[in-house]
Amino acid sequence: MSSGARVALLARGRAGLxxxxxxxxxxxxxxxxIATDMAEWEQVDRAARHVEExxxxxxxxxxxxxxxxxxxxxxxxxxxxxxxxxxxYLGYVHGTRAALxxxxxxxRGTVVQVGSALAYRGIPLQSAYCGxxxxxxxxxxxxxxxxxxxxxxxxxxxxxxxxxxTPQFTWLRTHLPRHAQPVPPIxxxxxxxxxxxxxxxxxxxxxxxxxxxTALTLLxxxxxxGLLDHYLARTGFDSQQxxxxxxxxxxGNLFAPADENTDYGAHGVFDDQAxxxxxxxxxxxxxxxxxxxxxxxxxAGYALLRRRARR
Numbered sequence: 508m509s510s511g512a513r514v515a516l517l518a519r520g521r522a523g524l525x526x527x528x529x530x531x532x533x534x535x536x537x538x539x540x541i542a543t544d545m546a547e548w549e550q551v552d553r554a555a556r557h558v559e560e561x562x563x564x565x566x567x568x569x570x571x572x573x574x575x576x577x578x579x580x581x582x583x584x585x586x587x588x589x590x591x592x593x594x595x596y597l598g599y600v601h602g603t604r605a606a607l608x609x610x611x612x613x614x615r616g617t618v619v620q621v622g623s624a625l626a627y628r629g630i631p632l633q634s635a636y637c638g639x640x641x642x643x644x645x646x647x648x649x650x651x652x653x654x655x656x657x658x659x660x661x662x663x664x665x666x667x668x669x670x671x672x673t674p675q676f677t678w679l680r681t682h683l684p685r686h687a688q689p690v691p692p693i694x695x696x697x698x699x700x701x702x703x704x705x706x707x708x709x710x711x712x713x714x715x716x717x718x719x720x721t722a723l724t725l726l727x728x729x730x731x732x733g734l735l736d737h738y739l740a741r742t743g744f745d746s747q748q749x750x751x752x753x754x755x756x757x758x759g760n761l762f763a764p765a766d767e768n769t770d771y772g773a774h775g776v777f778d779d780q781a782x783x784x785x786x787x788x789x790x791x792x793x794x795x796x797x798x799x800x801x802x803x804x805x806x807a808g809y810a811l812l813r814r815r816a817r818r
Contacts, residue, residue: 512536515558515565517543517551517602518572520766537562545572545598546590555605564613567707568606571621572598573636574761575675577747578682580634587680588635590761595639600646603663607650610661617710619703620647620665624721627667628728628735630690631743632683651713662710667725669718671699672781674771680759685748692720693781696773702788719787 514531516524521542528538539561543554558565573595576587583591603618610616626644629637644665651663670689673696681687694717702717716722728735759765774781 513539513562515539515541515554515562517541517545517554518764519544520760520764522768522770523764523766526770526772544594545601546593548597548601548604551601551605552608555609559609565606565609565616567617567619568602568610569619569621569703569707570599570602572602573639574679574759575633575636576680576682576759576761577632577687579632582682583635587761591635591680592639592642594761595636596642596646599643603646603650607661611654611657611659614660616661617707618661618663619706619710620663621699621703622647622665622667622714624667624669624724626665627725628732630739630747632747664706664710664712664714666699666702666706666715666717667721668699668702669694669721669785671696672775672777673773674765674775676775676777677771678760678765680761681753683748683753686751686753688747688749688777690720690743690746691780692718693777694718694785695778695781695783698783698785698788705792716791717788718785722787722791 512531512535514536516527516531516538518524519542521540524540524542528540531538539558541554541557543550545551555565574591575595576583576591599620603620606616606618610618620643622643623636623640625633625637626640629641647663647665654661654663670691670693672689672693676687676689679687699717702715706712706715716725724735765771
């Protein structure tokens with residue numbers, strides 16, 4: 508973060524907000540934490556007005572709101588599914604509207620949508636999250652087309668993330684028999700944050716892929732989606748659970764923030780497994796990431812065909 512940057516922070520949990528604000532100030536920036544439920548339009552609009560009153564025009568708006576409910580679709584209640592969808596999908600919709608209401612009349616500004624490989628490829632046990640991320644993808648493409656039609660200078664870009672070691676897997680609403688975990692390989696949040704900053708600085712690219720696993724997943728889903736269906740049906744349950752039992756947490760952070768009174772920090776409980784570097788991130792910055800991933804996918808496909816031929 509550049510020294511002197513002015514950073515507004517919107518989230519429900521007060522303890523988490525205050526801790527991040529302290530980090531911003533320690534790095535030489537100015538921070539404005541505002542307790543906000545992104546699923547509620549009035550709160551988001553009011554927060555945006557407050558930000559511009561304190562800091563002036565918003566240059567960059569980053570959307571990353573979500574809550575989650577893990578489990579088989581039929582085990583997740585309609586109320587839980589609705590809440591996860593409201594927070595995640597409508598959180599982005601409301602954030603984008605608040606940003607564009609202010610950026611479009613000035614004809615400048617950038618909106619960064621923090622996406623996921625799951626915006627393209629659904630996996631078992633995360634139907635609410637995958638559905639919301641798919642919706643955000645379609646929503647973003649629609650808005651981008653409208654801005655292009657109007658020849659607006661406002662940019663909208665999306666950063667598709669891999670599995671990231673954040674506290675969400677400790678506090679999410681779960682119906683799983685074992686503790687939830689991100690699908691390996693797992694990356695540290697700093698790698699994800701650098702990718703978001705890169706997108707904010709270079710928003711002309713419509714999309715960034717972060718991590719080799721993201722690139723391979725998206726390319727494989729474009730070429731052999733049926734094969735991925737069967738692969739994930741076989742591996743997707745165990746790969747999203749540890750051997751530990753989950754702690755009873757009621758609704759997790761679905762209906763109330765888990766960090767209202769306790770700051771959990773940026774890292775989850777998977778530091779011993781999480782990576783801080785991935786060659787695809789470097790390659791993506793130099794515009795060769797997709798070519799490398801395509802070559803890897805072609806090699807994997809060739810090996811699979813040879814194996815089947817031998818059988």
